[in-house]
Amino acid sequence: MKTLSLTARISLLFAVSASLVLLATGYFLTQGVETHFKEGDLHELNGKLELIQNLFKHTYTQAELNSLPQRLDDALVGHHGLAVAVTDATGNIWFATSGADFPRTLLQDCHIQPTVCTSGTLRQWKLAGVSYRGMAVLVAAGNGRSYTVAVALNIEHHDLFMNKFRSVLAIAIALAALATASLGWAVTRWGLSPLRQVTNMVGGISAEHLAERLPTTGLPAELKPLATAFNAMLARLDDSFRRLSAFSSDIAHELRTPISNLMTQTQVALSSARGNDEYKEILYSNLEEYERMAQMVGDMLYLAQADNGLLKPSLEEVNLANETQDLFDYFEAWAEERGVSLIQTGSATVRGDRMMLRRALSNLISNAIQHTLPGKTVQISMARHGGQTTVSIENPGTNIPAEHLPRLFDRFYRVDPSRQRKGDGAGLGLSIVKSIVDAHGGSITVMSADQMTRFQLTLPALEE
Known part of the structure; x- marks a missing residue:
């Protein structure tokens, strides 16, 4: 029909x-x-x-x-x-x-x-x-x-x-209805011309022209919300396409380096006969690259699960203070090597997935140790405020420019791109932290000022 x-x-x-x-x-x-x-x-x-x-x-x-x-x-x-x-x-x-x-x-x-x-x-x-x-x-x-x-x-x-009066009246009503329909068609077609213009503009927008926007000036009041909403959707799509493009580029870049290293080392190994020790050394070097790629692929799969709502944390009682202390023991040697102290104050217990929360804390602590100057202290504090539990990870160091703060949790995003192959990882750690916090119904914020950077987790408190 x-x-x-x-x-x-x-x-x-x-x-x-x-x-x-x-x-x-x-x-x-x-x-x-x-x-x-x-x-x-x-x-x-x-x-x-x-x-x-x-x-x-x-x-x-x-x-x-x-x-x-x-x-x-x-x-x-x-x-x-x-x-x-x-x-x-x-x-x-x-x-x-x-x-x-x-x-x-x-x-x-x-x-x-x-x-x-x-x-x-x-x-x-x-x-x-x-x-x-x-x-x-x-x-x-x-x-x-x-x-x-x-x-x-x-x-x-x-x-x-x-x-005769009724006959004339019936004819007049029929003619008036026909005239009204004709005038209604003409007036409606004229009145809907801005909608056709908007439709033509929308039809001309493609993936290569997502930066274009519909004009909102001169539109009827009924179409302005539609144009505004469509422009907002275009902005989201443009941002998503840009992020996807950057994501693809970052993946290619991150994988290219270890693959290139593996190819070079393999070619060198095959160029001449070598002893067992030399082959072992090359294999160990290749293993490091394999582990790096495996970690990257694992992280990407983890984030893909989060994007599709497949991260379903198991619910158990988790003592965040005990988990933090265990992580201090794990990072103790690395922190001493860098001359960084670790301090934890307060306590908090939440209901969630212990391994997921431990991974989030591990990423934040390692990030704080890495960016803390020698002789300084990383401090972790925990407290409960009503129905919420907060965990703050503070580390002294160079301030992060304000324009970078909103994008710190984007995948492969680095404040200083020149440092991406100097042991900073693939740039997925903070993205994973945010996915874990979101899966637990919490939130994460970051601030950086006065030579101090603070990441704060907010999670639903354990019901008493």
Whole structure:
């Protein structure tokens, strides 16, 4: 089933809405005209009834009663379309104008049920194809006799007018609906032209032109949020593409060096005969490169799991102070070699994956030792604040420029690119830390000022 376009839908809604309004207007207009005719007919009929009642009221003698029909004829001269009939108490017609055609029930009800004729209720009927509107009342003559007087108007010209009026009104409503649909289509198409312009601009954006943005000035208010949201999406895509490109480049660079080393060392080993010790030395050297690549691949797989929500930490009670002390013992020799002291204060217990949290702390501590000047101290402090546990790792050293702080947790990102092959690792350690913290529902922040850099972990505290 083909879906209607937005222009067609709005045009159709315009036409339907206009038709409903016009139909309602036509209905009330028709009712108003009908009411006007009824009120006019009622006024005329009441006037004739008052005249006839007055003639009967002043009839006292038989002679006056015998002359009454002539007086009624004289009184009704010139009233075309008006019919009058008078019946006596026995129901016989006493007087009737030419063309008077009344239902027998209308002439008899007043004598059978006098109460129904006191108010002169307006009735409408159709006889021999002619429509009438009239009423009947019970009148008393001056001599005490009662008569039923029925008056009616031929309303055939009213019916013809109303039929023609309804036909013209129906045609007008149909034409108005068609005109409204056409105007609605034109106006909607014109009104949606900015949307088509935006669509054309969006269609021209490709992966090579992600830096382009939709203009937000001059757009209708309804499209500005759409353009703003689309521009924000383009910015995210542009940033993701740039990071992906840089990520791919970094991977190629990181893998190229150990592969190049392996190839060179292998070529040297094969260039001439060597002793067992020399081959062992080359193999040990190659092993280091293999371990470096294995570590890099393992870290990348770990981050890929984190990206796809596959890092599901097991929940157990973890004493962070004990884990930190164990790591101090592990890094003690390296710290002494660099002339760096390690201090831990406070304690904290959380619920999480012990090995994952230990890995995060290990990465942060090794990073702090590596960037601490000889003779200085790395300090780790732990505390609980309400429902949260904080772990701060501080190390004195050169300040990290503020523009680098937001990107420290990006993969392969280094503040000083020239140092990337001098034992700083592949640049994935902090990315792994952030993934672990995120998997535990926590957060990590970094600040660097006054020759001091602080990484702070915030994790949900263990419920007491």
